[in-house]
Amino acid sequence: MMRRGLQVAARLSHHGALPGGPYILPTFSPASAFGSSMDSMVSRFCQEKTDLKNYALPNASWCPDMLNLYHKFLEKTKADGWIRLPSFKSNRNHIQELKLPLVLTVSSDKSDCHIFTRCIETEGQGYEYVIFFHPSKKKSVCLFQPGPYLERPPGFAHGGSLAAMIDETVSKTAYLAGEGLFTLNLNIRFKNLIRMGSLAVLNVGVEKVEDQKLYISCVAQSTDQQTIYTKASGTFLQLQLEEDSSQYYTLCLQESLLPTALPTWDTLQSSGGCPGNSQAESRNLALPEVRRGGAGSSSQVCSESASGLERLGKAKEAREEAGVARAEGWLSLEKLAVPPGNAACGDGVLGKGG
Amino acid sequence: MLRSCTAALRTLRALRGRREGASPAARDPVLVRRWFSTEKVIPKDYALPNPSWSKDLRLLFDQFMKKCEDGSWERLPSYKSKYTQKSEDFKTYFLDSKLVKEQLSQAQLFTRGYEDGLGFEYVIFYNDDEKRTVCLFQGGPYLQGVPGFLHGGAIATMIDATVGMCAAIPGGIVMTANLNINFKRPIPLCSVVVINSQLDKIEGRKFFLSCTVRSVDEKILYSEATGKELPLSIL
Numbered sequence: 001m002m003r004r005g006l007q008v009a010a011r012l013s014h015h016g017a018l019p020g021g022p023y024i025l026p027t028f029s030p031a032s033a034f035g036s037s038m039d040s041m042v043s044r045f046c047q048e049k050t051d052l053k054n055y056a057l058p059n060a061s062w063c064p065d066m067l068n069l070y071h072k073f074l075e076k077t078k079a080d081g082w083i084r085l086p087s088f089k090s091n092r093n094h095i096q097e098l099k100l101p102l103v104l105t106v107s108s109d110k111s112d113c114h115i116f117t118r119c120i121e122t123e124g125q126g127y128e129y130v131i132f133f134h135p136s137k138k139k140s141v142c143l144f145q146p147g148p149y150l151e152r153p154p155g156f157a158h159g160g161s162l163a164a165m166i167d168e169t170v171s172k173t174a175y176l177a178g179e180g181l182f183t184l185n186l187n188i189r190f191k192n193l194i195r196m197g198s199l200a201v202l203n204v205g206v207e208k209v210e211d212q213k214l215y216i217s218c219v220a221q222s223t224d225q226q227t228i229y230t231k232a233s234g235t236f237l238q239l240q241l242e243e244d245s246s247q248y249y250t251l252c253l254q255e256s257l258l259p260t261a262l263p264t265w266d267t268l269q270s271s272g273g274c275p276g277n278s279q280a281e282s283r284n285l286a287l288p289e290v291r292r293g294g295a296g297s298s299s300q301v302c303s304e305s306a307s308g309l310e311r312l313g314k315a316k317e318a319r320e321e322a323g324v325a326r327a328e329g330w331l332s333l334e335k336l337a338v339p340p341g342n343a344a345c346g347d348g349v350l351g352k353g354g
Numbered sequence: 355m356l357r358s359c360t361a362a363l364r365t366l367r368a369l370r371g372r373r374e375g376a377s378p379a380a381r382d383p384v385l386v387r388r389w390f391s392t393e394k395v396i397p398k399d400y401a402l403p404n405p406s407w408s409k410d411l412r413l414l415f416d417q418f419m420k421k422c423e424d425g426s427w428e429r430l431p432s433y434k435s436k437y438t439q440k441s442e443d444f445k446t447y448f449l450d451s452k453l454v455k456e457q458l459s460q461a462q463l464f465t466r467g468y469e470d471g472l473g474f475e476y477v478i479f480y481n482d483d484e485k486r487t488v489c490l491f492q493g494g495p496y497l498q499g500v501p502g503f504l505h506g507g508a509i510a511t512m513i514d515a516t517v518g519m520c521a522a523i524p525g526g527i528v529m530t531a532n533l534n535i536n537f538k539r540p541i542p543l544c545s546v547v548v549i550n551s552q553l554d555k556i557e558g559r560k561f562f563l564s565c566t567v568r569s570v571d572e573k574i575l576y577s578e579a580t581g582k583e584l585p586l587s588i589l
Contacts, residue, residue, distance in 0.1 A: 091501055113543070116505035119473065119496035126467075149467045153586070159530040160465070160514040164507020171499070171506065183506040187534040 038135055042176055046086055056087035056131065061124020065199040065223045066143050073132045073141065085131040085172060091115050117168045125149045127161070131169055138177040142169040142202035144220075146194060156193040162220065162230060163188055166202065170216050170234045173204045180214040180236030188232040199223050212238045401432035401478065406471020407492065410546040410570045414490045418479045430478045430487075430519065434466040465515060472496045476512065478519055485553035487520040492546045504541040512549055513565050513579045520551040521561040521583035528561065532582040539576050546570050551581075559585050 058067055076082040090113050120126025128145040144165050152158035167186060174180025194200050200220045207215040214236040220229040403412055421427040465474040475492040491512050499505030514530055521528045541547060551565040561583040567576040 090498060113495040113498040113501065116497045116499060116508050120467065153527070153529065158465075158511070158514075159518075159533070160507075160511025163510035163514060163533060164505065167499075167505070167507035167510060181500060182540055183537050185534070185536050186506060186510060187532075188510075189532050190530050193529070 038176065041179070042083060042133070042135055045176060046083065052086075052088045054086040054088065055118050056085060056129070059123045059128070061128055061145075061147070063145055063197060063199055066128070066145050069143050069199070069201065069223065070130060073143075077132070080134075081136060082132045082134050085133050085176075087118060087130070089114050089118055115168075116164060120147070120149050127165060129165060129169075131172055133173065133176055135176070138173070138206040140169060140173040140202075140204040142204065144169075144200045144202060145198070146196055146200070148196060151196055153193060155196055157196055159190055162190075162194065162200075165200075166218050166220065166230065166232045167234070169202050169204050170218055170232070171236070173206065174214045174216055174234070174236035177206045178209050178214045178236075179238045179240050180216075181239040181241070182237045183234060184213065184237050185235040186232065187234070188230055190230050191228050194220075194229050200229055201225075207233075209238075214238060397433040399431040399433065400466050401430060401476070404470045404475070406494070407475060408544070408546055411475065411490055411492050414546065414548065414570060415477060418477075418488065418490070422479070426481055426483060428480045428482070430480055432466065432476075432478070465511060468494065468496060474508070474512065476515075478516060480519070480523055482523070485520070485524065487516050487523075487551045489516040489519075489549040489551070490546065491549055493541065493543060495543060498543055500540065502543055504543055504545075506535075506537060509537075509541060509547075509567065509577060510535055513551075513567065513577070514581070516549045516551045517563045517565050517579070517581040518583060520553055520563055521581075524553070524556075525559075525561055525583065525585050527586045528583040529586050530581060531560070531584045533579065534581070535577055535579040537577045539574060541567070541576050547576060548572070 058070060062070070073082060074084065077084050117127045117129070124145075125147040126149045128147060129142055131140055131142045133140045142165070146157035146161055146165075150157050150161035152160075163186070166188060167183060170186075171180070171183060199222070201223060202218055202220045204216060204218045207217050209215070216234045216236065218230075218232040218234070220232070221227060222229070403415055407415070418427060419429065422429055465476070468474060472494040473496045475494060476489055478487055478489045480487050489512060493504045493508055493512075497505050497508040499508070510533065513535060514533055517533070518528060518530060547567050547569060549565060549567050551563055554562045554564050556562070563581045563583065565579040565581065567578075568574060569576065
């Protein structure tokens with residue numbers, strides 16, 4: 001348990017320094033990640049034996065185009081390897097028994113939380129959508145029909161609602177295709193407005209996976225593919241969710257990943273003292289463990305690479321910088337994914353502008 | 355009957371009316387007619403504090419209301435839906451007459467369709483000199499993505515709304531052509547963020563804007579975004 005915890009912590013603290021390529025980390029193997037682990041992720045995600053209401057099923061508000069395509073894809077689920085993704089009220093329902101690597105205890109983390117795209121319950125008024133996912137091709141298709149509650153220009157769907165739908169579909173694809181959890185970048189180019197009540201078909205594909213980031217593209221078009229509504233691309237941070245087992249294990253994860261979890265100012269302030277300082281003390285205690293673990297495993301892997309030592313040096317710099325940021329109370333998603341000054345990671349998509 | 359998006363139009367008209375000293379009602383004959391009709395509809399302004407607003411949000415709101423006193427800042431009222439003459443023109447120009455009226459009559463502004471505190475709680479302030487909009491936003495439990503955090507799409511919606519408003523005040527009805535958002539940190543659910551949007555340049559009829567999403571004390575940068583808006587008439 002301890003070793004596994006440290007390995008995970010090590011992986012997350014120094015992954016960015018190593019080239020995305022033919023190396024295999026102790027606990028995270030890109031080669032095997034898309035094999036049996038994806039199947040188990042998908043089956044856990046789909047929760048077939050559950051009483052939860054599945055919103056991704058036809059109802060009276062669906063237009064004929066949507067029903068036709070839905071049945072067409074349903075046929076494909078039988079033979080061509082497509083999977084229809086269920087859609088529950090909260091993302092928490094999709095990942096039961098998994099622990100988020102976060103120390104968040106906001107009061108809103110209760111049963112009344114709804115996923116944004118399923119909060120308008122009245123049929124046909126808000127988001128009507130269903131996502132079909134193809135595990136081996138790492139592609140998704142989303143059938144989306146915006147309702148009157150999503151309106152902005154009269155008679156057309158709100159740009160923001162479409163952005164949310166794109167984010168939702170791309171997030172689910174990123175999660176199932178490669179454990180992508182947080183959106184790092186979203187670039188949407190709106191070409192045409194979507195008429196309210198009409199169908200938009202979102203085609204999503206994973207372009208590449210590099211340096212713990214997934215690059216995904218999405219094109220939204222009309223049923224007959226004559227009109228393109230939007231073209232979008234997104235980048236996601238890969239973060240493995242672990243089983244909710246021992247307390248120490250999750251503590252290791254928490255200590256190494258605290259930087260991505262913003263302190264909950266309400267809960268911390270209520271316990272007295274400055275939130276940043278109290279957190280920093282506990283983090284500083286954990287840091288030496290992370291560093292030791294990081295140095296050990298990274299040197300094993302880097303020994304095969306010619307410029308491994310150089311990268312190790314950069315990794316150390318990155319960790320020290322990260323360590324400073326952690327002591328200050330928080331760390332950005334960027335630092336977790338891309339250490340500064342590392343040419344191997346390139347400019348990535350993080351730096352790309354509009 | 356068209357009732358949504360025109361909330362923005364009404365706001366714009368009110369803003370321009372106030373600035374020029376004329377009363378909003380006098381500039382909108384449709385509105386005047388409605389006021390004298392038996393069916394008196396006084397739209398609710400959602401950009402005002404309600405019980406679900408957290409302390410942070412109220413404090414910020416008060417700070418900005420103080421800034422409004424000298425006229426450099428304006429608070430933009432926000433309605434769920436509104437029917438004006440301009441939206442009728444939009445309808446006849448862009449839509450065909452076969453559009454089902456019942457469908458449109460149910461329409462409401464997307465971001466105001468939730469009960470107090472559950473979804474989007476926000477107010478937008480505008481500074482004409484700096485061409486800047488500031489949106490104070492509190493995301494409720496119905497906007498969840500990753501459990502405990504705000505959905506990326508929800509913050510994208512708010513960025514789109516703020517950036518859109520920043521372009522719409524000088525530019526009239528605009529449509530977002532491009533939105534590029536870099537998420538730096540996830541936003542915890544039910545926290546308050548300040549979305550700051552700035553008009554960078556106008557090239558021909560295109561508006562280029564940038565936007566940042568920060569925490570209340572401005573120490574944490576949650577996201578950065580750039581956007582391009584186009585006036586709808588050129589589409």
